[in-house]
Amino acid sequence: MNDVFPVHGMDAVVFAVGNAKQAAHYYSTAFGMRLAAYRGPETGSPDEVAYVLTSGAARFELRGSVRPGTWLARHVADHGDGVIDLALDVPDVEAAYRHALEQGARGLAEPHVMEDEHGKIVVAAIAAYGETRHTLIDRSNYNGPYLPGYVAAEPIVAAPDVRNGRFFQAVDHCVGNVEQMDEWVEFYERVMGFTKMAEFIGDDIATEYSALMSKVVADGTRKVKFPLNEPAVGKKKSQIEEYLEFYGGPGVQHIALATNDILATVDHMRKAGVEFLDTPDSYYDDPALRARIGEVRVPVEELKSRRILVDRDEDGYLLQIFTKPVVDRPTVFFELIERHGSLGFGKGNFKALFEAIEREQARRGTL
Numbered sequence: 001m002n003d004v005f006p007v008h009g010m011d012a013v014v015f016a017v018g019n020a021k022q023a024a025h026y027y028s029t030a031f032g033m034r035l036a037a038y039r040g041p042e043t044g045s046p047d048e049v050a051y052v053l054t055s056g057a058a059r060f061e062l063r064g065s066v067r068p069g070t071w072l073a074r075h076v077a078d079h080g081d082g083v084i085d086l087a088l089d090v091p092d093v094e095a096a097y098r099h100a101l102e103q104g105a106r107g108l109a110e111p112h113v114m115e116d117e118h119g120k121i122v123v124a125a126i127a128a129y130g131e132t133r134h135t136l137i138d139r140s141n142y143n144g145p146y147l148p149g150y151v152a153a154e155p156i157v158a159a160p161d162v163r164n165g166r167f168f169q170a171v172d173h174c175v176g177n178v179e180q181m182d183e184w185v186e187f188y189e190r191v192m193g194f195t196k197m198a199e200f201i202g203d204d205i206a207t208e209y210s211a212l213m214s215k216v217v218a219d220g221t222r223k224v225k226f227p228l229n230e231p232a233v234g235k236k237k238s239q240i241e242e243y244l245e246f247y248g249g250p251g252v253q254h255i256a257l258a259t260n261d262i263l264a265t266v267d268h269m270r271k272a273g274v275e276f277l278d279t280p281d282s283y284y285d286d287p288a289l290r291a292r293i294g295e296v297r298v299p300v301e302e303l304k305s306r307r308i309l310v311d312r313d314e315d316g317y318l319l320q321i322f323t324k325p326v327v328d329r330p331t332v333f334f335e336l337i338e339r340h341g342s343l344g345f346g347k348g349n350f351k352a353l354f355e356a357i358e359r360e361q362a363r364r365g366t367l
Contacts, residue, residue: 003193003219003220004099004192004193005090005096005099005100005191005192005193005194005219006090006091006092006096006219006220007088007089007090007096007192007219007221007223007224008089008090008091008223009057009088009089009221009223009224010057010058010059010086010087010088010089010170010171010174010223010224011059011087011088011089011135011137011139012052012059012060012061012085012087012135013058013059013060013061013083013085013086013087013171013174013252013255014060014061014063014083014084014085014086014087014135015060015061015062015063015081015082015083015084016063016064016072016075016076016079016081016082016083016084017062017063017064017076017081018064018076018080018081019064020049020050020051020062020063020064021049021051021064023051023062023064023081024051024053024062024156025156025157026326027053027060027062028053028155028156028157029156029157029272030269030272030273030274031055031167031168031269031274032055032159032160032166032167032168032265032268032269033053033054033055033058033060033167034053034054034055034155034159035051035052035053035153035154035155035156036052036053036054036059036145036146036152036153037050037051037052037145037146037147037150037151037152037153038050038051038052038150038151038153039149039150039151040066041066043149043150043151044149045149046066046067047065047066047067047070047072048063048064048065048066048067048070048072049063049064049066050062050063050064050150051153052145052146052150052153055166055167055168055169055257056166056168056169056170057169057170057171058168058169058170058171058257059146061085061146063084064076075131078248079131079247079248079249079251079331080246080247080327080328080329080331081327081328081329081332082247082251082252082327082331082332083132083174083251083252083255083332084131084132084133085125085132085133085134085135086128086132086133086134086174086226086252087134087135087136087137088134088135088136088137088224089137089138089139090136090137090138091138091140092138093111093122093123093124093136093137093138094111094122094124096124096136097110097111097124097126097136099191100126100191100192101126103190103191104190104191105126105127105187105191106126106127107124107125107126107127108125108126108127108133109123109124109125109135110124111123111124111136112124114147114148114149115148116144116148116149117144118142118143118144118145118148119141119142119143119144120141120142121137121138121139121141121142121147121148122137122138123135123136123137123138123147124136126191128176128184128187129176129178129184129228129250129251130178130247130249130250130251131249131251132176132250132251132252160268161268167257167259167265167268167269168257168258168259168265168336169258169259169260170257170258171255171256171257171258172225172256172257172258172335172337172339173216173225173226173227173255173256173345174225174226174227174252174254174255174256175226175227175228175229175252175253175254175255175256176226176227176228176229176250176251176252176253177229177230177240177243177244177247177250177251177252177253178228178229178230178250179230179231179244179249179250180230181213181214181215181228181229181230182215184228185215185217185228188217188226189217192219193219193220194217194218194219194224194226195217195218195220196215196216196217197216197217197218197222197225197343198215198216198227198344198345199214199215199216200213200214200215200345200347200350201213201214201232212229212230212231212232212238212239212240212354213229213230213231213232214227214228214229214230215227215228216228216345222343227345229253231244237361237366239354239357239358239361240253242330242361242366243330243331245366246329246330246331247329247331251331252332253331253332253333254322254332254333254334254335255332255334255335256320256334256335256336256337257334257335257336257337258337258338258339259336259337259338260338261338262308262319262320262321262336262337262338263298263302263306263308265336266306266308266321266336267306269336270306274323274326275323275324276307276321276322276323276324277307277321277322277323277324277353277356277357277360278307278356278359279307279309279352279356281304283309283352284300284301284303284304289310292312292348293310293311293312293317294312294317296310296312296317296319296340297340298319303319306321307321308320308321309321309346309349309352309353310349311342311344311346311347311348311349312342312348313342313343313344313347315341315342315343315344316339316340316341316342317340317341317342318337318338318339318340318342318344318346319337319338319340320335320336320337320338320346320349321335321336322334322335322336322353322356323335323336324360330360330361330364330366
């Protein structure tokens with residue numbers, strides 16, 4: 001089957017933040033990322049600074065305005081810290097951009113070449129939900145630290161003492177909260193040729209008080225996966241409604257990071273001050289859980305002591321845990337996921353996860 005919109009994978013997750021210098025320090029110390037590149041007034045960017053951090057194949061860019069009145073400053077004022085760009089590594093930017101526009105996407109930046117002494121990069125951009133964009137990047141002819149205009153930067157702190165010096169190795173998936181889920185599922189199918197990978201509705205994704213609906217779209221290689229959530233009718237305010245209210249519209253809710261040692265990663269991140277959602281003892285003590293998951297690489301007691309969730313499907317199992325929001329507003333959070341064959345998203349854990357989120361909503365007074 002001809003792939004109409006081939007992608008190599010995620011290129012970067014780009015954040016707009018109120019204080020990029022401090023955010024870079026947080027992701028370095030708490031998430032174990034390594035500062036790799038910088039752009040700012042010293043490098044010819046008078047209005048904003050940007051810090052680029054990496055962990056394995058995962059790359060975050062943290063952008064902050066140094067002047068009032070810029071688009072970036074307005075975005076942070078309206079939405080708080082959040083994701084503005086899910087950049088995609090594509091082999092042919094012009095072909096991808098042309099196909100996207102032919103299929104009804106809104107273009108934000110036409111294909112153009114950026115170059116410096118390290119080579120050249122081809123970039124373009126299209127609009128997605130809310131104010132989120134997808135920058136399309138071909139960096140196959142470039143060997144610089146990030147993009148032209150950025151300079152190499154020294155790490156802020158020493159590498160963490162974990163396997164390969166990294167807490168996590170890649171971005172596993174990025175979840176968007178939207179008001180019209182089917183509209184955006186159809187967008188990714190039509191514009192990028194993605195296919196529906198999973199669907200969660202009804203009792204699978206509801207608690208006593210709140211509900212949502214979720215569908216997952218992915219490229220043909222499953223390297224890029226975008227779950228999309230919308231609120232459903234419930235007795236109280238769902239996590240999706242809370243997000244849409246505090247973020248001021250659709251946006252990226254959470255980013256799942258793939259780790260090869262979730263126990264060590266959680267231990268180090270918790271020690272560094274990262275807060276995770278709590279799971280009651282009853283989740284781990286339930287005989288049905290142990291019967292369902294079978295043998296996993298660590299005893300359930302080890303998972304219980306760290307509040308790590310476990311789920312199994314026909315392909316294997318996965319271990320996962322979710323942080324509390326990492327910004328002031330109850331919007332952006334992260335997931336850590338360790339996969340052992342499973343291609344799923346922890347369907348068996350949805351109820352426990354959403355109840356944990358509801359407990360946090362109740363503490364905030366927003367349930």
